[in-house]
Amino acid sequence: MxxxxxxxxxxxxxxxxxxxxxxxxxxxxxxxxxxxxxxxxxxxxxxNSAAKALKTNRSHNIGVLFVDEAQSGLTHDFFANVLDSFKRTIELRDYDLTLVNCSKTHSGSMTYLERARYRGLDGVAIACIDFRDPEVIELVDSSIPVVTIDYIFNNRIAVISDNVKGMRDLVTYVYEMGHRKIAYIHGNDTSVTQARISSFYTTCTQLGIEVPEDYIKRADYRDTEGTYHRTMELLDLSDPPTCILYPDDFAGFGGINAIRERGLRVPEDISVAGYDGIRIGRHIEPKLTTIRQDTESIGRQAAENLIKLIEHPRSTIIRPIVVEGELYKGSTVKDINRIAE
Amino acid sequence: MxxxxxxxxxxxxxxxxxxxxxxxxxxxxxxxxxxxxxxxxxxxxxxNSAAKALKTNRSHNIGVLFVDEAQSGLTHDFFANVLDSFKRTIELRDYDLTLVNCSKTHSGSMTYLERARYRGLDGVAIACIDFRDPEVIELVDSSIPVVTIDYIFNNRIAVISDNVKGMRDLVTYVYEMGHRKIAYIHGNDTSVTQARISSFYTTCTQLGIEVPEDYIKRADYRDTEGTYHRTMELLDLSDPPTCILYPDDFAGFGGINAIRERGLRVPEDISVAGYDGIRIGRHIEPKLTTIRQDTESIGRQAAENLIKLIEHPRSTIIRPIVVEGELYKGSTVKDINRIAE
DNA sequence: AATTTATTCTAAAACGTTTTCGTTTTTTAG
DNA sequence: CTAAAAAACGAAAACGTTTTAGAATAAATT
Structure with a gap:
């Protein structure tokens, strides 16, 4: 050398x-x-980057922190797309990306913050994680530049998907297609879920739709088993919904399976919609109606703002950046207006 | 500090x-x-890892090189799963993972090898890439420990999915279900594709099946458009196949769309099978018959062997490690034996 | 008690950079 | 042609470690 x-x-x-x-x-x-x-x-x-980093305290290396609980992580479609876009963006600015080791099984393991400092990361993007984890809080409260994705902390840059608008658009669309009996199987308790639920209720109220308590169910994200069972429960109601909204596209397929198993057709007998806009949803029949989250923009903006924060800490304004999704109409929500005529 | x-x-x-x-x-x-x-x-x-690395020439940092051509990369299901397993494995051994910057658009860009050296990576895993790229060859020929995934170089550790056995199992299964007219839409030219094609022909010959030339088509991987059109062509043949094999699961759905558009049903009128075993394939109806590649094992073995090579270069035997996939029967291949009775 | 041996510690160099500050060279001005 | 200013260069310290070779101390052997 x-x-x-x-x-x-x-x-x-x-x-x-x-x-x-x-x-x-x-x-x-x-x-x-x-x-x-x-x-x-x-x-x-x-x-030699090590020598350079040692001397300058800048590594030109950005970390990404996410916890891959149960089959999620890298294989999580939403996150993988965000990460892909994030990576592409920072590479243009000559940064490298390291996935920070979040294995807690290792003996002499450090906290996230310690690991970030140890590696001399210039900044860290945090996503797909339990944001109430004390270690995450520690990192967020540190002096290391941080951007959070789909979660807002005070005094930190956040890039979030506009779940309020997304859910509103979705419900409004379903409403316009003539549906008044709309059920919602929501995901587990996160800020994303809260935003969607709240927007769901608000929109329904504004549209004058009444939502029976038993139209609201809960399943984990990407849990086809869960949505399968919740869907069965909905179909068993004396007054079942005409449309069911799911936590995400993947989980939605579990619901569709349940519906079909009952001998019902989508969307002729019952309408459904997902959330996310995963790629495959547009390639199988029936095309799933959904809100397509703009993962490209989320990843890019997270990267751009994190780099800005790293390189010009003083002039960077700290605020949440909201990225709008887009309604993908697909073919799983039936227009039942004519029936009403 | x-x-x-x-x-x-x-x-x-x-x-x-x-x-x-x-x-x-x-x-x-x-x-x-x-x-x-x-x-x-x-x-x-x-x-301080930089100081440590400077002094010891060991970074405890492993690189992953892959090129995300057109929508692939991180969002590629097969690769994401392999990477996820790879990451989990090296984290247990206290390594971090950095995705090496492969953006060629940047001005003063380095070659892959230069970047690996610059970052002081202890080793590099190479996947999903054009293995004929001179820069890849340069890296593979260097003194840096390297493991390749799904491609074999001389004198280098490789972990490959057993495409020969996979295709044999698949064709044999389809044969046992009574099919004799089997078409194969294969992917673009890579060593993986070559292995599958060759195994397809060999198996057919052994089973005494004759494969008309126009039963063999080509489409890109994950290209639903391509498989859609190729499928149409197959259906237009005077003597169409009773079963169609696709490059991968994702692309397979494009084929299914074409079939359905013709008013045909899967698998009643025509059988299909994919390759990969992506998660969603098991959650939507009809459940796609496929070869489930053992991504967990591929990622883990790649990691374990790379680390072994890094830590004990002398005692590590250099050879390709072959990981078998598993036939997932699903419900898209119909048993047509009774018809023959 | 004197020597050898084993144990525990330290000083200092080195890894490959960046950066401060001083020195030398060149240019400009008078 | 000299003096001052500007431009170009270099010596050396520093970043936080590891490691070598040797020094000091303690333990064991004659």
Whole structure:
């Protein structure tokens, strides 16, 4: 491995000059800069990030923290898409991405914050996680630049999907298609779920729809088993809904299975809608009606704002960034207006 | 940030002793070790990976290289699952994972090898990529420990899915269900595809099935559009197949759409099968018959062997590790034996 | 008690950078 | 042509570790 020392020797200049030439500092002549750079290429020199990080306290390395509870994590469609976009964005700015080790099984394990400091991460994006975890709080309260995804902390940059608008759009669309008996199987207790539930009720009220208590059920996200059973319960009601909303697209398929098992058809006999807009939803029949979250934008904005915070901490305004989703109409919500005629 | 210097001062010992105590070296007494460790906790000391890496040339950091061409990458189900398992495994051994920057758009961009060296990565896993890329070859030919996934290089550890057995199992199953007219829409030209095609032909020959040339088509992986059109072509044949195999599950749904658009039913009128065993395939009806690749094992074995290579380079035997998949029968291949009776 | 041996510790160099501050060289002004 | 100012360069310290070689202390052997 050729170092600056070797390069300096080959150029007959000092190490300091080499460093400055490579970093395009002002106090070295254009001629020497050129010469050093040429020689660097020639010798195949490239810097050592560890040494650089040690000296500058900047690693050009951004961490991503997420906990892959039960089959989630990287294989979680929403998160994978956000991460993909995030990665693409920071790479353009010449950062690398490290997934911070969140295995708590290891013996001498550090906290998230300790690990971030240990690795000298310039910033951390936090997603898909239990935001009430004390270790997460510790990290968020630290001096390390942080952006949270789909959760808002005070004094921290957050990028969140507009679940309020999303749910409103969805319910409104379903309403416009003539539905008045709308059930909602929501996900487990997170701020995302809370936003959606609250928006669901608000919108229903505004539209003058009454929601019976037993139209509201709970299942975990991506839990097809759960939605299967909750759907059965809904179908068993004396006055069943004409449309069921699910926690997410994936879970929605569990519901569809239940419906079909009862000999009912989607959407002819009962309408359904998911949430997320996963890719496969647009490629299988019937095309699932859903709110397509703009994962590309979420990932990109998280990255851009985190980098801004890292590079210009003072001039970055701290506020939540809300990214709107988009209604994908699909074909699982039937227009039942004619029937009413 | 409290460093070893501070810790040494607080303990009234030298920096060297602190270092050794923390690293559990033999030439420091149990008493001092205990004392140093206690004090370290007290002061909230933890090491600086950059300094450590600089000194030891070991980063405890493993890189993953993959190129996310067109919608693939992280959102690619197969790869995401492999990566997830890979990550979990290395975390248990206290490594971190960095996704190596493969953006070629950046101006002063380095080659993959340069970037790996720059970051001081202890090893690199390579997947989902064009293995003929000169930069990939350069990396593979370097002295950095490398494991390739689903591709075999000479003198390098590789973990590959057993596509030969997988395809054989699949074709044999379809054969046993009575099918003799089997079409295969294969993916684009990669070693994986080659293995599958070759195994397809071999198995057919062994079973005494003749495969007309126009039963073999090509579409890109995960390309529902492509499989849609190829399927239409197959259905237009004067003697259409009774079963169609697809490049992967995702693409298979494109085929199913085409079939249904023709007013045909799966599997009553025509049987289909995918490849991969993506999660959703088991949760929607009809359940797609497929070969479930053991992504958990692939990721884990890649990680374990890479770490072995890093930590014990001499005693690690270099050979391809073949991971078998498993036939998932699903419900998209109809048993047509009775018809023949 | 003197020597050897084993144990525990430390000083100092090194890893590859960046950066401060001082020195030398070149340019400009008078 | 000299003096002052500006530009270009270099010496050396520092970042936080690990490691080598040797020093000091304690224990064991004659």
């Amino acid at each position: 050729v170092s600056m020392k070797d390069l300096a020797a080959a150029c007959n200049v000092s190490i300091a000059t080499v460093s400055k030439a490579l970093n395009d500092q002002h106090d070295v002549s254009a001629k020497t800069k050129e010469m050093v750079r040429k020689k660097a290429k020639e010798l195949g020199y490239f810097p | 409290v460093s070893m210097k501070d810790l040494a001062a607080a303990c009234n010992v030298s920096i060297a002793t602190v270092s050794k105590a923390l690293n559990d070296q033999h030439d420091v007494s149990a008493k001092t070790k205990e004392m140093v460790r206690k004090k370290a906790k007290e002061l909230g000391y933890f090491p």
